[in-house]
Amino acid sequence: MRAFSYEKPANPSEAVARAAEVEGAKFLAGGTNLLDLMKHEIEAPAHVIDVNGLGLDEVTETEDGGLRIGTLVTNTALSAHPRIRRDYPVLTRAIAAGATGQLRNKATTGGNLLQRTRCPYFFDTNMPCNKRSPGSGCGALTEGAFSRQLGVIGTSSSCIATHPSDMAVAMRVLDAIVETVTPSGMTREIAVEDLHLLPGDTPERETALMPGELITHVRLPAPVGGTQAYHKVRDRASYAFALVSVALVRQADGTGRVALGGVAPKPWRRADADAQLPNGAAAVMSVLLDGATPTEENAFKLTLAERTLAAMLKEA
């Protein structure tokens, strides 16, 4: 790990001001992903701004009947919150499907959204990776590479990494909104839909956040009701990243919403695919996965996604 200086500001405006003025600064919340990456020297901040002193660790009710979640609310606390369990069960299910008890106790809401890919070529610093080292190439797209876990849609010839979060898939299906404070101290809102960028030619650019911009809250609109479920398919029963995951909200009349995890650089959802829900899993996936460019190793994900949704529709 590279040496760094450290500070723990007491309010968000101080935190973003420092991030703006100190070159090479990085926010640290739970640290479960950032510290791991710092040990690999994939991240090497010269200055660490610990945001754990900012408050921002409460869940409050909003005027429209929704919830406003402080960015530092832990994954455990969020999954166990009575309102989340009752009104947004797909979110509890998604969080509980990820990581371990120890990690969920430390990982935060904002940090979960901003966690980085677990693509093995991103982690192996001996391999090329356009995300880690722009212009070096994509190790996952070389002859004989292992791409079983990697993306099938929304990817590019520069990068086929997936976004690893389960929580973000539920946030996407619930149309969550991210609230931030910018380096100049202004607040703004970004729909979760627009938070993560597709790789294109610049896979090193992962989010719509500007340098030094801090997530302060994540807002959930009023509950959408329906039957909610999150189904995660993985190589072992616990503590593994998704091959495919499906977040589903299904209303009594058969309409609803579907988002996928494990297949794309961001939680994957399309309004025109949602509209196909009354027509069944195959109809949804023919739209949702239209234009997919899987590798030979991960083409199975297309079939797996459809069958997972079909199984869920049978239960819902």
Next chain:
Amino acid sequence: MSPPIGFTLRRRTLLAGTAAAALTHSMTRDASAQTAEAPQPVGPQTSTVTLVVNGTPREITVDNRVSLLDALREHLKLTGTKKGCDHGQCGACTCTVNGERINACLSLAVMHDGDEIETIEGIGQPDNMDPMQAAFVEQDGFQCGYCTPGQIQSARKVIEEIRAGIPSHVTGDLTAEIAMTDAEIRERMSGNICRCGAYANILSAITQVAEENA
């Protein structure tokens, strides 16, 4: 509390010496790799923090990079908390901070100024074991023992977490009381790996404690 361990010459010390030699090499490499334009730290690279470990405030001055795990083991000589993978995957370093279990390897000591930390040394001692420690002995919940401190830390918290109604991946009804089932315990223990494969007996030990104080 255990006395500090005196590091005499033995295999572990020899390995540490070898590692130090390797470190010198890698530091040279790092220095040459650093470009003049790379951002540099803008303040002290060490911090003084007070960790309240097993009820006793302990002030230490550490490099900002020191993990909570290394602070416990190398600075406070509390070697009961084990280093396995050092990347949050094995759970050997599990200890509790302000009553919640975390991976001590994925947290910095500097982040825990004033926090209450409980390690395996604070839970019980050979002549005065915690019920979970006694149950692990009784049920033969380990072979080599390396993962055991982390297993015991997690095990104690798993019972509390189920009773507190924190849902897991295998929980059925999210609004009902959570039952203390084998499936619940296994799922919640998935962050603690046992290379010897003592899982069945670990489950027995946890079940025994849960039933004893039901």
